[in-house]
Amino acid sequence: MTVQPPYRPRLGRVLLTLVPLAFLCVFFVWPVGAILGRGLTSHGSLDLSPLGDILGDTGLRHVAVFTVWQAALSTVATLCIALPATAVLSRYQFRGRGLIVAFLTVPFVLPTVVVATAFRSLGIDGTLLAIVLAHTFFNAAIIVRVVGVSWRALDRREEEAARLLGAGPLRTFTSVTLPALRPAIVAASSVVFLFCFTSFGVILILGGPRFATLETEIYRQTAQLLDLRTAAALSIVQLVAVVAALSVAGVMGGRLGRVTRRPPAPSAVPNLPARILAGAALAPVVLLVAIPLLELVGRSLAHGAYGYAHLTETPLGAPSSSLHALGTSLQIACVATVIAVGLGVCLASAVTRRGRPSRVARATELVVVLPLGVSAVTVGFGFLIVFDTPPLDLRTSWWIIPIAHALVALPFVVRATVPALRAIDPRQREAAALLGARPIQVWREIDMRVLARAAAVAAGFAFAISLGEFGATLFIVRPETTTVPVAIFRFLSRPGATNVDQAMALATILMVVTALVALIGERTHRMGVRA
Amino acid sequence: MLAVEGLSVRYGATTAVDAVDLTVPDGSIVAVLGPSGSGKTSLLRAIAGLEPVAGGSVHWDGADITGLAPHRRDFGLMFQDHALFSHHTVLGNVAFGLRMHHHPRVDTARRVAEVLELVGLSGYEPRSVDQLSGGEQQRVALARALAPSPRLLMLDEPLASVDRERREQLAIELHRIIRASRKPTLLVTHDLDEAFTLADTVVILDHGRVAQAGAARDVWRAPSTATVARFLGVATEFDLPIEDGAVHTPWGSVAASTSPRAWVGFRPADLDVRSNGPVEGTVRAVWFRRDHFLLEVDTAHGSLTAVNSQSEPIGAVVHIAADLEAAVIVGIDEAPDGLMPDA
Numbered sequence: 001m002t003v004q005p006p007y008r009p010r011l012g013r014v015l016l017t018l019v020p021l022a023f024l025c026v027f028f029v030w031p032v033g034a035i036l037g038r039g040l041t042s043h044g045s046l047d048l049s050p051l052g053d054i055l056g057d058t059g060l061r062h063v064a065v066f067t068v069w070q071a072a073l074s075t076v077a078t079l080c081i082a083l084p085a086t087a088v089l090s091r092y093q094f095r096g097r098g099l100i101v102a103f104l105t106v107p108f109v110l111p112t113v114v115v116a117t118a119f120r121s122l123g124i125d126g127t128l129l130a131i132v133l134a135h136t137f138f139n140a141a142i143i144v145r146v147v148g149v150s151w152r153a154l155d156r157r158e159e160e161a162a163r164l165l166g167a168g169p170l171r172t173f174t175s176v177t178l179p180a181l182r183p184a185i186v187a188a189s190s191v192v193f194l195f196c197f198t199s200f201g202v203i204l205i206l207g208g209p210r211f212a213t214l215e216t217e218i219y220r221q222t223a224q225l226l227d228l229r230t231a232a233a234l235s236i237v238q239l240v241a242v243v244a245a246l247s248v249a250g251v252m253g254g255r256l257g258r259v260t261r262r263p264p265a266p267s268a269v270p271n272l273p274a275r276i277l278a279g280a281a282l283a284p285v286v287l288l289v290a291i292p293l294l295e296l297v298g299r300s301l302a303h304g305a306y307g308y309a310h311l312t313e314t315p316l317g318a319p320s321s322s323l324h325a326l327g328t329s330l331q332i333a334c335v336a337t338v339i340a341v342g343l344g345v346c347l348a349s350a351v352t353r354r355g356r357p358s359r360v361a362r363a364t365e366l367v368v369v370l371p372l373g374v375s376a377v378t379v380g381f382g383f384l385i386v387f388d389t390p391p392l393d394l395r396t397s398w399w400i401i402p403i404a405h406a407l408v409a410l411p412f413v414v415r416a417t418v419p420a421l422r423a424i425d426p427r428q429r430e431a432a433a434l435l436g437a438r439p440i441q442v443w444r445e446i447d448m449r450v451l452a453r454a455a456a457v458a459a460g461f462a463f464a465i466s467l468g469e470f471g472a473t474l475f476i477v478r479p480e481t482t483t484v485p486v487a488i489f490r491f492l493s494r495p496g497a498t499n500v501d502q503a504m505a506l507a508t509i510l511m512v513v514t515a516l517v518a519l520i521g522e523r524t525h526r527m528g529v530r531a
Numbered sequence: 532m533l534a535v536e537g538l539s540v541r542y543g544a545t546t547a548v549d550a551v552d553l554t555v556p557d558g559s560i561v562a563v564l565g566p567s568g569s570g571k572t573s574l575l576r577a578i579a580g581l582e583p584v585a586g587g588s589v590h591w592d593g594a595d596i597t598g599l600a601p602h603r604r605d606f607g608l609m610f611q612d613h614a615l616f617s618h619h620t621v622l623g624n625v626a627f628g629l630r631m632h633h634h635p636r637v638d639t640a641r642r643v644a645e646v647l648e649l650v651g652l653s654g655y656e657p658r659s660v661d662q663l664s665g666g667e668q669q670r671v672a673l674a675r676a677l678a679p680s681p682r683l684l685m686l687d688e689p690l691a692s693v694d695r696e697r698r699e700q701l702a703i704e705l706h707r708i709i710r711a712s713r714k715p716t717l718l719v720t721h722d723l724d725e726a727f728t729l730a731d732t733v734v735i736l737d738h739g740r741v742a743q744a745g746a747a748r749d750v751w752r753a754p755s756t757a758t759v760a761r762f763l764g765v766a767t768e769f770d771l772p773i774e775d776g777a778v779h780t781p782w783g784s785v786a787a788s789t790s791p792r793a794w795v796g797f798r799p800a801d802l803d804v805r806s807n808g809p810v811e812g813t814v815r816a817v818w819f820r821r822d823h824f825l826l827e828v829d830t831a832h833g834s835l836t837a838v839n840s841q842s843e844p845i846g847a848v849v850h851i852a853a854d855l856e857a858a859v860i861v862g863i864d865e866a867p868d869g870l871m872p873d874a
Contacts, residue, residue, distance in 0.1 A: 427610050427612075428614055430579075431610060434601050434602070434606060434676075435607075435627050436628055
């Protein structure tokens with residue numbers, strides 16, 4: 001005889017899992033399945049010839065090789081430029097440290113189109129250098145944040161023990177510090193690699209005709225050559241590569257998050273030589289982030305701020321004014337945020353619900369995080385081939401774009417909320433229950449408080465992602481749903497200085513709005529912590 | 532009255548609590564005592580409804596509450612490391628249970644003041660719980676558990692997180708508070724002093740089973756097995772035959788039951804160095820213990836541990852006397868030489 005545990009899965013919990021899972025099945029699994037179907041079958045039977053064609057085509061083979069090459073190069077460049085800065089930022093405490101960390105995080109929430117536009121304004125577009133620098137600009141924050149957290153939490157006593165046992169500073173670093181940081185470095189590097197591998201806007205705008213990756217090639221095959229079978233086959237190659245990269249990272253990374261009880265307080269920078277060294281470590285990454293942003297703002301103000309002055313006008317060949325695009329973007333971002341945060345919070349709660357983690361919960365978590373690896377272009381392409389015919393014809397629906405954005409943002413929302421919920425001491429819930437709180441009251445009193453803060457940050461993030469989303473949008477956008485990134489891209493692809501001015505102005509506005517939203521999310525979080 | 536019958540808790544193939552019987556009569560304080568890993572906390576959590584029960588039952592005043600959800604049990608639990616709500620003040624913590632029971636606001640403030648006074652923290656209402664000392668947090672946790680007037684108070688290692696120096700004083704104070712609250716109380720601990728200071732009834736748990744239960748004084752005086760005796764501080768032991776209804780120890784004969792052999796044990800405090808002590812031995816090791824010294828002495832009867840008010844040099848010849856009244860005697864039905872029961 002086994003008496004049931006007092007906590008039983010209830011109807012609410014089942015719904016909590018089923019609704020988001022149904023959403024993922026319809027809007028993620030189905031489109032990806034359709035891509036697989038297009039690429040691997042012909043007239044209802046297995047047909048691998050499109051995959052074979054890719055391997056046989058020198059041009060496409062070159063694209064695949066370049067995709068890996070530029071991602072690897074970008075990852076190494078990001079590590080080289082960000083790790084020294086991370087060391088300084090996590091080792092030392094000095095005035096302006098927080099400011100620098102916040103500043104370095106700005107690019108991360110910036111739309112790819114804005115970043116690409118900023119680097120274009122530097123006049124180095126069409127080169128591999130531009131692509132690598134733009135990727136470094138974007139991803140330095142990931143290294144600084146992820147590795148920095150580990151570095152700050154590192155138990156300094158292990159290093160001290162090594163020093164007392166006779167290891168010099170360099171030996172201590174290579175034999176104690178570096179191994180301890182390895183999981184964080186591998187995790188951060190694999191995320192950077194993945195982002196560079198699936199980077200779309202940067203390559204499309206900065207690559208020019210010379211450089212193409214799998215992502216931009218999928219877009220070209222779809223939008224220009226109308227060869228959906230080759231596009232699908234390319235998507236499959238891309239999917240396989242992403243899954244492989246994730247698995248390698250999983251095997252190499254080991255366990256993340258060996259956290260010490262009380263992290264040591266960072267010390268002040270000791271002396272003048274150390275200060276010069278610290279400055280030299282920080283300067284490259286700070287300049288890398290500052291110069292394009294300043295250049296972008298400067299260019300947007302050129303020609304008497306022409307770009308801003310003509311925001312309300314409807315440009316030739318465009319369906320509506322840039323101001324209209326801004327309105328559309330904000331509306332879509334609001335809806336996408338509501339969907340992503342709503343579903344994400346449900347999923348996070350379901351995954352972390354009390355009790356030992358079940359197999360279902362673990363599977364759910366995996367399914368949710370998958371879209372993180374699958375690129376936005378795949379999402380857009382999948383939407384394009386699935387939702388243009390009944391049973392679900394969303395081609396002309398306004399909703400298709402916020403849904404796509406929500407899908408792209410969902411993994412980030414889940415990733416932001418799950419750790420917060422996991423961090424709740426289960427005894428807090430037990431204490432509340434023993435004091436007479438019903439399950440719903442326990443949720444409101446304990447989980448909700450933590451969730452509200454995490455959800456605020458996630459919402460800011462989801463909003464920023466939606467504002468800047470470009471890859472998926474480009475596939476499914478319609479004239480009346482033109483978003484700001486798409487409008488910027490259209491301006492950039494038209495000749496003439498006035499079009500460039502408008503692009504720069506729009507990119508600057510998008511940058512400011514995105515940064516503001518991210519800031520508000522972060523503020524809400526901080527206030528929640530203090531209250 | 533709490534009545535637990537045959538209660539078992541399993542984690543996969545491991546049985547943490549194995550068919551435990553236990554009662555907490557109204558107005559009494561029961562301590563479950565056992566080494567770490569003996570299943571104490573699992574037992575407590577199962578009684579609270581926080582752990583699934585693999586067998587047996589929990590009754591309150593005759594009503595079966597085995598499957599009742601924790602929030603309907605009306606039991607108060609003080610968690611080992613308190614599990615205070617860090618997002619609430621002292622007031623928010625102590626008032627939490629009252630809020631869940633929909634107490635009127637006016638009553639709540641009065642009741643919070645009342646229990647805070649009981650635990651000696653009057654006026655602490657607006658403080659943040661993060662800024663309290665360990666001892667103060669412990670009292671807030673106690674006040675929080677007591678505030679909704681639970682029908683049973685449960686304490687999980689109540690003094691474990693308190694400094695050793697303060698523990699004895701706090702144990703006495705805790706005893707006063709529990710007595711004043713007149714709540715039947717069940718506490719689990721691995722600390723002998725804590726259990727014997729606080730409880731009138733002691734239940735010794737070993738590998739998930741009840742090894743012995745009874746009035747605190749009886750259990751202390753007459754452990755029922757060698758394992759319990761060792762856990763209760765017996766450091767010197769002999770395996771001796773029973774002849775004519777008595778065992779013959781090096782210090783004289785003690786009456787014993789009819790078992791063929793007996794396990795005889797002494798706590799260090801019951802063996803001491805005296806010039807006329809009948810057993811001679813040489814000092815092998817000395818430990819300083821604040822107000823006395825512990826001597827390990829080799830004798831013709833084996834090694835024994837005794838107390839002395841002063842240190843002795845290693846190798847010194849000493850004479851040991853014993854308090855025969857305090858000897859712990861456990862009957863052994865059959866024991867081959869060198870094998871201790873329950874070992």
